[in-house]
Amino acid sequence: MPILIDIRKLTIIGKLIQHGAKNVADSLSTMANIDADIRIKSLSFVEPDDIPHEIGEGAFHHANIRLTEPPYGVFLMTFDDRTGEEIAHHMTGQPVEGELNQLQESALQEMCNILTSGFIDGIANTLETTINMETPTLEYDDAEVIAEETLSHIHSDSLSIVLDSVVDLQEENREFQLRIFLVPDPGAFVNLIDKLDIEEIREIDDLTARKDDDRAF
Amino acid sequence: MPILIDIRKLTIIGKLIQHGAKNVADSLSTMANIDADIRIKSLSFVEPDDIPHEIGEGAFHHANIRLTEPPYGVFLMTFDDRTGEEIAHHMTGQPVEGELNQLQESALQEMCNILTSGFIDGIANTLETTINMETPTLEYDDAEVIAEETLSHIHSDSLSIVLDSVVDLQEENREFQLRIFLVPDPGAFVNLIDKLDIEEIREIDDLTARKDDDRAF
Numbered sequence A, B: 001m002p003i004l005i006d007i008r009k010l011t012i013i014g015k016l017i018q019h020g021a022k023n024v025a026d027s028l029s030t031m032a033n034i035d036a037d038i039r040i041k042s043l044s045f046v047e048p049d050d051i052p053h054e055i056g057e058g059a060f061h062h063a064n065i066r067l068t069e070p071p072y073g074v075f076l077m078t079f080d081d082r083t084g085e086e087i088a089h090h091m092t093g094q095p096v097e098g099e100l101n102q103l104q105e106s107a108l109q110e111m112c113n114i115l116t117s118g119f120i121d122g123i124a125n126t127l128e129t130t131i132n133m134e135t136p137t138l139e140y141d142d143a144e145v146i147a148e149e150t151l152s153h154i155h156s157d158s159l160s161i162v163l164d165s166v167v168d169l170q171e172e173n174r175e176f177q178l179r180i181f182l183v184p185d186p187g188a189f190v191n192l193i194d195k196l197d198i199e200e201i202r203e204i205d206d207l208t209a210r211k212d213d214d215r216a217f
Helices: A006-030 A048-055 A081-092 A102-127 A145-152 A186-195 A198-208 B007-032 B048-055 B081-092 B102-126 B143-151 B186-195 B198-208
Strands: A005-006 A036-046 A059-066 A074-079 A137-140 A160-169 A174-183 B004-006 B036-046 B058-067 B074-079 B137-142 B158-171 B174-183
Touching: A005 A006, A005 A186, A005 A198, A005 B081, A006 A036, A006 A102, A006 A160, A006 A186, A006 B007, A036 A048, A036 B007, A036 B074, A048 A145, A048 A160, A048 A174, A059 A081, A059 A145, A059 B102, A074 A081, A074 A102, A074 A145, A137 A145, A145 B074, A160 B007, A174 B143, A186 B007, A186 B174, B004 B007, B007 B036, B007 B102, B007 B186, B036 B048, B048 B143, B048 B158, B048 B174, B058 B081, B058 B102, B074 B081, B074 B102, B074 B143, B081 B102, B081 B174, B137 B143
Parallel strands: A036 B036
Antiparallel strands: A005 B004, A036 A160, A059 A074, A059 A137, A074 A174, A160 A174, B036 B158, B058 B074, B058 B137, B074 B174, B158 B174
């Protein structure tokens, strides 16, 4: 059965993501005292089957949560060893030598919590709703395993929104590269977007008054 | 009136764009003897009203064509002075000193023709159709003027697909940054996509056998 959306409402998906990213930046500032810009480098739509390929080759840090409220589905964040080491170093002030130590592990977990809740809350605010969620657990696995464990309950014809994002630390010349997968339930997602009016979203944009000249996704 | 598309078919838009970009690379190789990769750095959906902001501040080189066959609408390519000078330099071997000379102007025009026809043909091939078009004329104007002249006949509720793309020359350490706007007629565009089967697109993908590990949009 087709799940239909007005093609002109696709611009709303971009706005949602933009607001999610902005909220992550705000959360980093208030919760971790980190001044950062979040840039979404690319947005694409893929099928769940393509997700292992999208995650990449080898093993990755990953954190995922199942959304128990609309738009349901899964939020998954992945990043590689290098990004993990950079975040751990930045958060603890200790360079990573070999394995992460316990403090560094905790710091990485804390960063994941901030990024995940910031992003989901940002989307929820724009949708004028709340999306309750559990705290994500940070794990480390091969891309195939990540996809299998995270997405086993997802229908193979679901839509997956893939975001390449960069957390750009203002105080130093350092960037963290993250990949985010949003795999909502297609029906619930369309239902949420259908309720939104593009004019309402414009008003929210005016209120948040974009400070930079970044692309509006 | 809403123009409805099955949300799970959005993956096809990414495939179309990927095939368009691949065809540009092939055209550059065969028509201009330039070995280049084309990377689509970002894909976004915006409303036509946002296009001047998306083009940027100031004056830009631009080339546009109206499509007289489905998906109708407009194809617009923009790039800034620096990219213009780099292309002209690369194509003619003459560095740009102040204004472009006549040879450099012609080279820039030729590059626009190759990029435009390559992209549109790539999309048409994937759609298993042809899209006839005129030769684009390269011009130079302020972003507001470009948007006004190009899009004056476009409905304000049309969907605009914006692509940031990079032409990466293999033989030297040089990149050209281009921005591409596809503003199809929403109805005709949905109609075309509806006719496509995701399985058919997969088969085309298998045939073209992606050589690199780039993201599949």
